Amino acid sequence: MKFYYAPGTVARATFIALEEAEADYRCVRVEFSKGDQNSTTYRKVNPKGRVPALITDEGVLTETPAMLAFVAQLYPEAGLAPLDDPFTFAQVQSFNNYICATLHVAHAHRVRGSRWADEDASLLDMQNKVPQTVGECFRYIEDQAFIGPYVMGENYTICDPYLYTVSGWMEGDGIDIKAYPNIHAHRKMMDQRAAVQRVLELETTVG
């Protein structure tokens, strides 16, 4: 498999899951600084012009929650999701969907506001609201959705690399992670994992 990513983006979540699963794949960096996500070559991989994307023998996959569940299903021995328990699997998916459709969307209004509005004043208005809206998302996770020590409790799942990835954006969004002790402890625990350290190293070094 071939995994397309850009450093520091949401691709990190799937990247970590692939490393946790010891998946058979190689990674390819998409250079956002050169606008490569919009190149003709990359648009053939992902017409949406976003990362991540995963080329498999059967075709291309996009959208983080779908890719995370795919990695968990493809490598069941890695135990990354409760695949045979519909309710618990749905809880995992619900958490990941919340990150995708609410938290990540709130975050995107800081620097990608032009997706939804045109005027400079509107983009500034959106930016100003980000600490509040993203903060509320993390508050919901901290108080309601996080069990601990992992997101879903005692077992590491595909929720963990996703939370770890987006909690890495808190400082940039003007949010003090220390006000969220569960999420803070989760970040520190995740920092110690070999798969996370490998991905951070690969993001720095692999062209």
Added chain:
Amino acid sequence: MKFYYAPGTVARATFIALEEAEADYRCVRVEFSKGDQNSTTYRKVNPKGRVPALITDEGVLTETPAMLAFVAQLYPEAGLAPLDDPFTFAQVQSFNNYICATLHVAHAHRVRGSRWADEDASLLDMQNKVPQTVGECFRYIEDQAFIGPYVMGENYTICDPYLYTVSGWMEGDGIDIKAYPNIHAHRKMMDQRAAVQRVLELETTVG
């Protein structure tokens, strides 16, 4: 199971899937006109104050793509998703995640812009852009993601009630469905399904 919905909302997708699966459940209407989604009672069901929500014996589920996959897994005999084929299942999930995190989000900027900005001028700016942004989402589906006659080809899946639900918003978003022949044909085909007709009837009549 107890299914919380409001008429005309995204809850319709899961509602249809429950009917297709002949699930054992009853539906409960949340009166948006009375603000019941923010009542103390409903916040105990779903702290996010949104619909849909599904109370099961094991707990509450929210987030449409997760709930759709749950219904498919809970009632495998209904054949609503390719559960044993990780790649095809991931394609189904990828389609549903795109609706959730991109199309539905673009649509929400028409009347829910205050989630992301405060000034009246910003909200108007967002509203003005909706025909373009939502139109681009349907264009991507029409040209790239839709196989036909169902979303995933010959087999009906949990993508179909979701597309049907959001394509029902096109006129309100200022988009002419006739410019999207695949999506238009899909709507007409779905209108004929017994499960869809039961849901539209229930949305009108059940308090």
